[in-house]
Amino acid sequence: MDLTTEWLGLTLQNPFVPSSSPLSKNLDSAKALEDAGAAAIVMHSLYEEVVSAFDEEMAQFLHQQESGHSEAQGYLPQPAQFPSELDRYLEQLASLKSSLGIPIIASLNGVTPGGWVKHAKELADAGADALEVNIYHIAADMDEAGPQVESRYIDVVQRLSQEIELPINMKLGPFFSSPAHLAASLEQVGAAGISLFNRFYQPDIDIQALRLVPGLHLSSSQESLLAMRWIGILYGRTSLSLSATGGVHRAEDAIKLLLAGADVVHLCSTLLERGPQQIQQIQRGLVEWMEAKGFESLSDVRGRVSQLTVSDPSEFARANYIKVLNSYKPLTS
Numbered sequence: 001m002d003l004t005t006e007w008l009g010l011t012l013q014n015p016f017v018p019s020s021s022p023l024s025k026n027l028d029s030a031k032a033l034e035d036a037g038a039a040a041i042v043m044h045s046l047y048e049e050v051v052s053a054f055d056e057e058m059a060q061f062l063h064q065q066e067s068g069h070s071e072a073q074g075y076l077p078q079p080a081q082f083p084s085e086l087d088r089y090l091e092q093l094a095s096l097k098s099s100l101g102i103p104i105i106a107s108l109n110g111v112t113p114g115g116w117v118k119h120a121k122e123l124a125d126a127g128a129d130a131l132e133v134n135i136y137h138i139a140a141d142m143d144e145a146g147p148q149v150e151s152r153y154i155d156v157v158q159r160l161s162q163e164i165e166l167p168i169n170m171k172l173g174p175f176f177s178s179p180a181h182l183a184a185s186l187e188q189v190g191a192a193g194i195s196l197f198n199r200f201y202q203p204d205i206d207i208q209a210l211r212l213v214p215g216l217h218l219s220s221s222q223e224s225l226l227a228m229r230w231i232g233i234l235y236g237r238t239s240l241s242l243s244a245t246g247g248v249h250r251a252e253d254a255i256k257l258l259l260a261g262a263d264v265v266h267l268c269s270t271l272l273e274r275g276p277q278q279i280q281q282i283q284r285g286l287v288e289w290m291e292a293k294g295f296e297s298l299s300d301v302r303g304r305v306s307q308l309t310v311s312d313p314s315e316f317a318r319a320n321y322i323k324v325l326n327s328y329k330p331l332t333s
């Protein structure tokens, strides 16, 4: 069975790629992902806030050193003795690259198109095969219009593509007024791919303490339908690689996303909940299904139920909205 797929200019052995998660922080858990069949790994993110805070602290420290304390100065550690978050990240990237045989994708996570993009060059030099960018921005500012929000994403890709040769994958959230137009704009400024969709974690309210509490809930299969629709809409209309992220727990979820047109399917919650062997399990389910359907290669599957191929493409957009609502049978008393 030929499961190879092209993604961000890389040829992968299969479409299963663990998305950004703590599993890449540790060499053993990353190796376990590779052994279970991961075709590539997206690393945990390097956060803009963390890198910027370190840069500021270091600048302050150097300023204090320059402005006196001559005697004490000899006892102070030199900047090189503090490995920054960036140093640690680069070290982990280099160690994953030297220990694993699969492509390693570095991940930058930020909120502004600021100076942190300069670090992308260092990630490229440390051997990353591609770069994923995640702008975790909640558009809550009443003075920031939709096009301004979109330009945060477009500007970052534009700047990065001018600075580095690496393929750039943008991880997008689902809350844009025109996701298809944004995808086209990202393609125009040099993105190689997009991942649909980034998952925003919702804060919760503790009704006893009357305060906001952060919450992390892992996903469920139902969530994958959001990416499935948008991948189905974009398939065949863009040269961007399309990755599906969110809600893949069973072979069936992955199959639907591939049928809609995904080049790769990302896994995260299911790996955290059940371990790396989920990759094998899901891959086995895909192969069994392909055999039963008589498909010999993944290219026969990809995009087979996309907007390009279904008899009524508007089904992807309005999804038979009225018919769906009318199909609901309320309980009668």
Ligand SMILES: Cc1cc2nc3c(=O)[nH]c(=O)nc-3n(C[C@H](O)[C@H](O)[C@H](O)COP(=O)(O)O)c2cc1C
Pocket (backbone or CB within 6 Å): 019, 020, 021, 022, 043, 044, 045, 107, 109, 134, 171, 197, 198, 199, 218, 219, 220, 245, 246, 247, 248, 266, 267, 268, 269, 270, 272
């Ligand atoms: C514990 C945890 C850590 C994560 N860390 C990152 C991260 O560092 N960067 C990032 O872009 N996404 C991160 N994600 C998001 C995942 O990569 C993924 O997009 C999301 O969980 C949806 O996929 P899933 O339904 O398979 O979990 C994290 C998710 C979890 C649960």
